[in-house]
Amino acid sequence: MVKQDVTILNKIIYKYARITNPEDNQPEQIKKIFPDISPVKKGDIVAIKIHPGEYGNTTHIRPVIVRTVVDMVIKEGGIPFVTDTTTLYKGMKLNAAELIQGAAMNGFTHASTNAPFIVADGLRGGDGREIKINGDVLDSITVASGIAEADSMIIISHGKGHPASGFGGAVKHLGMGCLDRAGKIKVHEVGKPSIDPEKCIQCGDCVEVCPWGAIYPPRIDHSKCCGELSCADACKNEAIIPPANASFKMQKRLGEAALGPIKALKGRIGYINWVYDLTPGCDCFNFSGERFVEDIGILAGTDPVAIDAATIDLINERMKINGKSMYHLWGVDPSIHLEAAEKIGCGSRKYSFGNL
Known part of the structure; x- marks a missing residue:
């Protein structure tokens, strides 16, 4: 388990x-924030982890924000690359070729970010490293x-709702x-579903969206289902x-799994x-819904649990x-995955605001 100094983080x-x-625009804010949160050492290969959004989504993080972080990494002597991973759902992120194309269509190119875009888990998502985390469920x-x-990483997250994790x-x-x-x-x-045969009209919509060939209405092959x-x-x-x-169990696993990248780096x-x-x-949606609250701003830190707790509190x-x-967005309590992440040692939900 990674021990963290809560007084610092x-x-x-x-x-x-x-x-x-x-002079107070978002790139300038990032430049002021960066020295306080940067883990970069000279010569580091630095992952800049983003979600470039599915094509059709227009509210994902902007390339100019990513470019500013990349430039700050270079200034500190790091070697940056912008990165994301493939998905389990159909869309333009199911494999590396489509993910790179989709990212470019949303404005994330070498020209715009000043760094190469690399898919971190390989062509079909099979390139990974097993990390022991010794959690309650994982x-x-x-x-x-x-x-x-990578040697170090900057994660730039778009704070927003999510149907599975709140x-x-x-x-x-x-x-x-x-x-x-x-x-x-x-x-x-833990989310493998079943089909109610009395409600199923065998329209085939579920078959169309499943990339794993697991659905034969009104039956689901759980050996193929993800x-x-x-x-x-x-x-x-x-x-x-x-x-x-299913949502509670998935969030528990999500929170525990967060320790994997922390330990790896x-x-x-x-x-x-x-x-x-x-x-x-x-941002996995291929459209953008209406905003449910006014803009909050930019938060930064070195504790992932604390930064999310602070963000949720502000929202x-x-x-x-x-x-x-x-909770009312999807009927899902986001504190579940934060509690799991805190329990396994990713950070603490206690935080204090510092000056920019």
Whole structure:
């Protein structure tokens, strides 16, 4: 287990979204923040982990933010590469070729970011390194090799809602986005659903979205199923039924899996949460929903649990005006994966705000 000095790691830098002068724009904020969170040493190969968004999504993090971080890494003597991993669902991230193409279509190219875009888990998501984590539910997890073999990393997360975890931020990036395909399956396998034959009309929508050939309505072959549940989202008749407590079990695994990348990089990770364009859905959606709350700003730190806790608190503070919280977006409590991450040693939900 990675031991962390809470007195150092729990200072969260927060810059409110409101800008009062041109010198206070987002790139300048990143430049001011970076020295306080940077793990970069001269000569490091540095992973800049992002989610470039599915094609059609327009609220993902902006390339100019990534470019600013890349330039700061270069200034400190690091060798940066921008990276992401393949997915379990159909879209332009199912394999490396389409992921690179989709990222370019959303503006993430060498020309725009000043660094190569590398898919960390290989052509089909099978390139990973097993890391022992000794959790309550996960003994080990497989981290994408391009991340596990880096010297240090900066994770830039778009803070937003998420249908499976309630919130998507730094911990979600660690416990899902930094894993290879086998690792993602390990987190999702508790979600393998069944089909209610009385509701199923055998329309084939679920078959269309499943990339694994696991669905034969009204039956699902669990030996092929990954438990990712895009099939349930596609079913208009709600005939696909996830297991009881699937969300809770998945979040527990997500939180524990977050320790894998932290151990692989010996804790040498800095975190930036870009909390603008807050939509209920994640950047994996190929569209962008309406914002559910006004822009929050930029948070940064070296503790992933603390930065997400601070981000969620700030969002909930805005939402409580209408008597709501992030739980009400999807009926999912995001504190579950933060608690699991905290328990296994990824960080602490206690934090204090520092000055920019």
